[in-house]
Amino acid sequence: MTMQAPTDASAGSVGPDAGGGSYLRRAGALLGLGLVGVASLGATVALTGALPDVPGFSTLAVLLLTLVAPTAFLIVAVLLGTRAAPCVGLRSLVADRATDGTPVLPELGDIAPYAVGAGAAVGLLLASLDVVFAPLGATPAVEGRPTFLQVFASVPVRFLYGGITEELILRWGVLSAVAWVGWRATGGVRRPGPTVMWPAIGITALLFGLGHLPAVAGIGTLTPSVVARTVLLNALGGVVYGWFAWRYHLEAAMLAHAGTHVVFVTLSLLVVVLS
Template identity: 35%
Template sequence: MVILKQFGILFVLGSVGIVMFTITSIPLIEQQLAKLSPERLEKVPPLWTLMLLQGLQYSVLLAISILIGIGCAYRVGLNSHLIDHWVFHTTKSPSFAIEIKWSLGVGAAAAIVLLLLDRLMQPALPEALRAANNPEPSGLNLLTAMSYGGITEEILLRWGLMSLLVWIVWKVLKQGVTLPSQGIYQGAIVLAALVFGLLHLPATAAIVPLTTVVIIRALLLNGIAGIAFGWLFWQYSLEAAMLAHISVHAFTFVLNGLLARLV
């Protein structure tokens, strides 16, 4: 029952992002289908079937990540406030207010750094990627980024992958008696951040060829963000990483709006 409660809480949260991502990806799928020849298009399932299969695929990955995190996270000292409160019925952490400040502060700083780096790298990027990186402001796209990126991706990459990496290396190297050593956490944070960057490459490859500059940009920008989120997960909680990730998208949306008015 305890495992089922933990799974249910995180799966409901993560599913919101999957639904939003599926909805907002419909125009992109339609564009890709429009490029197919009539002969190939006849062999492709209907659009609703494609979207359902995409949603199911992400849901399976989400479920696996949640179960991995349930098995590993608390064993290595990583936690979730929601699970603490709703499953284990522990009291709210006294450092909760500080945690929120750190999350919002890290999110704001990351948004500024990523925006500056992205602007510096824009001239070296293909025109198609520059256009994709500067879409028309959309509340729906922002909500999708905040829900899928800020919640679902954090469950996949921090709760699932990072917890697993920490647990595996801890068991193999046997560094730390009751908890892993700091180096293990730091290594797992960096590895999970690199995976975070690599996972963005397939979507980029659908727009432009993966040149060296394109790959470096994806790994650098997403890697910096992933390290920040991983540090917050380690030092505070899964929700701290989620809040920072959400705030990066929110601050970036606001900053891009302000820059558009100034330019």
């Protein structure tokens, strides 16, 4: 079954462009963007001493093995998303720039205050809910308080890997693919509307929440309450980021995700100062 572009006039001139050149330029641009985030993850893991000591393997080998999975997820997501996204009406300013030279900054600047603001509101909501969950034993216990160095060391991976690479994997790759399946299931003729996109956003947000469980497992025990808290809070953010990706573009989702981390970093610094 091949992916086809919507046939209604609202689909505009954007199509899957199955021919090699344009598709490869779009995918290459997005892959390069995502690899910046993967590199930030590797640098953070290496510089903070978080790499495990594996007998028989050098530090470099362990680092490279650590980055295999996120790199593979990124590649698959970019390839799938670049094919499926135009079919379901999702777009990327960076991908458009790679094919037709459309400037990124003017449109990005128009939505930036709203996306970052919405993301910051999500961050405040999630932080508030975390306080509510704490008495229920749903917040994983962390030994000690973070230091300034630890907070600042987390900044690159939060904004570059979380804000860029995760959005490429989840919103560009998974959301596009899930929406494409829904679109085909409902006829695959006109661009999918809310009845297809909202379930796709919800499914992707749930996967986004589940994807944070391994990191939480690394700092504490995955009790049922911890799992529920982790999945719910991250899924709430995923719904907002998915909406921005749908109604605007991938980069708007990235900005919203970044806005959430602005709040998280600020609150972490306040904890350091006040503790």
